Amino acid sequence: MSEKMLLRGSHVYAEAAVRAGCRFYFGYPITPQNELTEYMANALASLPDGVFIQAESELAAINMVIGVSMAGKRAMTSSSSPGISLKQEGISFLSAMELPAVIINTMRGGPGLGNIAASQGDYFQATRGGGHGDYRTIVLAPGSGQEMADLTRAAFEYSDRYRIPVIILGDGMMSQMMEPVEFPDPIDPKSLPPKPWVLDGAKGRPSRVIKSLILDTTAMEEHNWKLFRKYEMIEKEITQAELFLTDDARLVVIAYGTASRIAKGAIKRVRDMGLRVGLLKPKTLWPFPKRFLLEMSRVVTDFLVFEMSTGQMLEDVKLSLEGRRRIHFYGRPGGIISTPDEIAKVINNIYFKEGLETEV
Amino acid sequence: MKKVFGKPKSLKDAVFHYCPGCGHSIIHRLVAEVIDELNIQEKVIGVPPAGCAVLAYDYFDIDIGESPHGRGAAVATGLKRALPDRIVFTYQGDGDIAAIGTAETIHAANRGENITVIFVNNGVYGMTGGQMAPTTIIGQISTTTPGGRNEKRDGAPIDLSEMLALTNGTVYIERTAVDTPKNIIRTKKAIKKAFRVQMAGLGFSLVEVLSPCPTNLKLSPVQANEWIGSTMTNYFPLKVIKDKVGKLGALPHLE
Amino acid sequence: MAAKSKRGLIKIDAELCKGCYLCESVCPLNLISISERLNQKGYHPAIYIEEDIGIEEHKCKGCALCAIVCPDIAIEVYRE
Numbered sequence: 299m300s301e302k303m304l305l306r307g308s309h310v311y312a313e314a315a316v317r318a319g320c321r322f323y324f325g326y327p328i329t330p331q332n333e334l335t336e337y338m339a340n341a342l343a344s345l346p347d348g349v350f351i352q353a354e355s356e357l358a359a360i361n362m363v364i365g366v367s368m369a370g371k372r373a374m375t376s377s378s379s380p381g382i383s384l385k386q387e388g389i390s391f392l393s394a395m396e397l398p399a400v401i402i403n404t405m406r407g408g409p410g411l412g413n414i415a416a417s418q419g420d421y422f423q424a425t426r427g428g429g430h431g432d433y434r435t436i437v438l439a440p441g442s443g444q445e446m447a448d449l450t451r452a453a454f455e456y457s458d459r460y461r462i463p464v465i466i467l468g469d470g471m472m473s474q475m476m477e478p479v480e481f482p483d484p485i486d487p488k489s490l491p492p493k494p495w496v497l498d499g500a501k502g503r504p505s506r507v508i509k510s511l512i513l514d515t516t517a518m519e520e521h522n523w524k525l526f527r528k529y530e531m532i533e534k535e536i537t538q539a540e541l542f543l544t545d546d547a548r549l550v551v552i553a554y555g556t557a558s559r560i561a562k563g564a565i566k567r568v569r570d571m572g573l574r575v576g577l578l579k580p581k582t583l584w585p586f587p588k589r590f591l592l593e594m595s596r597v598v599t600d601f602l603v604f605e606m607s608t609g610q611m612l613e614d615v616k617l618s619l620e621g622r623r624r625i626h627f628y629g630r631p632g633g634i635i636s637t638p639d640e641i642a643k644v645i646n647n648i649y650f651k652e653g654l655e656t657e658v
Numbered sequence: 659m660k661k662v663f664g665k666p667k668s669l670k671d672a673v674f675h676y677c678p679g680c681g682h683s684i685i686h687r688l689v690a691e692v693i694d695e696l697n698i699q700e701k702v703i704g705v706p707p708a709g710c711a712v713l714a715y716d717y718f719d720i721d722i723g724e725s726p727h728g729r730g731a732a733v734a735t736g737l738k739r740a741l742p743d744r745i746v747f748t749y750q751g752d753g754d755i756a757a758i759g760t761a762e763t764i765h766a767a768n769r770g771e772n773i774t775v776i777f778v779n780n781g782v783y784g785m786t787g788g789q790m791a792p793t794t795i796i797g798q799i800s801t802t803t804p805g806g807r808n809e810k811r812d813g814a815p816i817d818l819s820e821m822l823a824l825t826n827g828t829v830y831i832e833r834t835a836v837d838t839p840k841n842i843i844r845t846k847k848a849i850k851k852a853f854r855v856q857m858a859g860l861g862f863s864l865v866e867v868l869s870p871c872p873t874n875l876k877l878s879p880v881q882a883n884e885w886i887g888s889t890m891t892n893y894f895p896l897k898v899i900k901d902k903v904g905k906l907g908a909l910p911h912l913e
Numbered sequence: 914m915a916a917k918s919k920r921g922l923i924k925i926d927a928e929l930c931k932g933c934y935l936c937e938s939v940c941p942l943n944l945i946s947i948s949e950r951l952n953q954k955g956y957h958p959a960i961y962i963e964e965d966i967g968i969e970e971h972k973c974k975g976c977a978l979c980a981i982v983c984p985d986i987a988i989e990v991y992r993e
Contacts, residue, residue, distance in 0.1 A: 322739065324736075349740075351735070354761050354764075355761060357761075357762075358729070358732040358765065361725065361736070361762065362732050362739075364723075364729075364736060365733040365736020366739065367736075368723040368737060369737050371740050388726065395724070497722070498703070498721065499700050499701040499741070499744045499745075500700055501700035501701070502700070506721050507721075507722045509722070511713075511724060659921075661990070661991050662921075662975055662991065663980040663988070673929065674984070677931075678932055678956070679931075679984060683984035684982070684984050839939055839978045839981045842981050842982065878934075880933075880934060880935060883935070
């Protein structure tokens with residue numbers, strides 16, 4: 299482990315990626331994540347095996363990632379909402395070809411050009427595949443500087459292990475915050491185990507093809523189910539969530555990223571007033587921590603989904619609970635950052651409207 | 659009697675699915691012959707297009723990585739940057755490279771990526787049934803220009819190779835054709851030079867090959883070749899468009 | 914005295930042939946014509962008219978222009 303460093307969120311992602319052995323980064327300028335791209339430019343320029351290209355578009359960048367990934371090396375790209383839209387074709391292809399890649403989305407207000415403030419409007423895009431076809435990508439949601447470091451390291455490991463693109467879903471607020479962070483020891487990319495499926499010139503072996511075109515429909519169906527079985531395995535193995543004060547909770551807030559930080563502040567305030575409220579903070583948005591929710595719903599009667607959007611994770615909560623408990627929603631799209639007081643008020647209103655018991 | 663002409667080693671035994679008289683099969687053969695002669699079968703990685711040649715992976719006995727439509731130059735950039743001592747080439751049609759892939763191609767060329775691009779120009783979108791392509795010529799009939807390409811409505815045909823020559827990163831660009839035996843031999847020479855430019859680490863090389871699509875031109879193979887020679891070359895003259903490398907001597911450390 | 918040019922012969926794989934007849938159009942000695950029978954793909958394949966003649970009487974010089982233009986690599990060329 300390194301010593302504690304005080305770093306801006308965008309820089310945390312980049313430093314973590316380099317320490318994970320990533321030597322290939324392709325990006326394009328877009329607010330509010332330019333610091334990530336610039337850090338990579340500097341970091342990779344000072345490494346003998348580092349390759350940084352400012353690509354001509356976010357679209358070109360994801361395709362460069364495809365090329366490096368085919369060659370078996372760790373590669374990353376990053377952007378913010380509109381630029382991530384441009385990458386969807388590439389992400390669909392990466393998924394189909396089972397190629398590893400890490401994509402960091404620093405969400406901003408949308409849709410369209412939107413604004414440069416923090417939002418959580420890309421949840422559907424990230425968790426439902428995003429591009430065309432029947433696929434999913436792992437989606438990780440850090441909620442602090444330390445988690446940005448830890449989950450970036452995890453992203454590269456999961457990506458290689460499962461041969462799947464991994465999206466890290468952050469937002470404009472977290473990318474600008476500075477928090478103390480400890481990094482794990484750096485990985486030398488040469489020490490990573492070789493991959494048996496890469497394209498590197500057919501020397502001493504039969505030639506290989508990496509493709510996603512499968513004209514035969516029977517074979518294509520089998521390929522889709524093969525991906526699906528992989529997704530089931532991933533769900534069993536890596537689903538993660540943080541539980542905050544949920545043991546005796548009557549109402550549980552569900553929030554991720556910046557929203558979870560605000561929620562924690564709100565929960566501390568209402569706990570002081572005797573309300574039994576906790577937080578379920580998903581760290582994997584795909585796979586969604588459905589089991590955690592189901593387990594909790596045996597006792598918890600009310601769930602409040604708080605998102606910086608008009609309600610996207612809300613649908614996964616509803617799907618998970620299948621009508622078992624009451625689900626409430628509070629959302630602020632467009633880049634508005636709620637205050638803990640505001641959320642505390644919302645929690646308070648729901649709590650008393652539903653007649654939940656307090657600690658006297 | 660000794661055999662003086664046969665199938666190159668770098669081509670699999672698969673039977674070509676291409677139409678009778680299609681230029682793709684000739685160009686595939688030339689690329690494979692060059693790979694054999696340069697002895698790079700174990701070092702080369704190909705990036706085929708979306709288009710009729712998407713099935714190139716069935717034919718070339720080399721490592722092949724499929725690219726989304728038009729993005730070949732960006733995928734090849736990633737591959738070559740990751741594996742600088744391998745030979746990376748793209749094989750792209752006119753729609754792939756000069757419509758949807760224009761930006762990626764121009765920028766890879768501008769960066770001087772050390773890759774080789776084989777640009778197969780048949781003036782039409784073949785696989786999808788004969789729609790107008792960026793290189794369809796004025797008056798040429800296609801399924802989306804039923805009255806013939808109209809300059810006012812559709813623009814004139816685009817000369818991507820000349821555009822690329824304007825960027826600093828390109829070092830060798832030649833336009834050839836496969837409509838006659840002489841031109842086929844010239845095409846092979848150009849492809850060989852382009853690969854050797856890459857092997858010498860000199861920069862971005864491209865060979866544009868005018869190629870017949872008899873099916874969508876609605877001509878016989880012989881007529882399609884005549885059309886190339888008499889008409890298409892008026893818009894796309896066969897010539898060396900750019901050559902900053904000159905004559906390449908032997909490359910003893912590479913070949 | 915001019916040196917006698919080498920004799921050659923070609924072999925056309927009728928099942929690979931797609932009847933494009935580019936070979937027929939380029940042979941400088943008109944030694945290729947079109948078969949009346951159909952191959953398995955349904956094309957009338959090109960045929961080498963000297964196929965059944967003794968080698969000493971072949972006019973073919975093995976110039977390989979036919980093979981160079983054949984898109985389907987259906988022609989092998991042999992030369993002395």
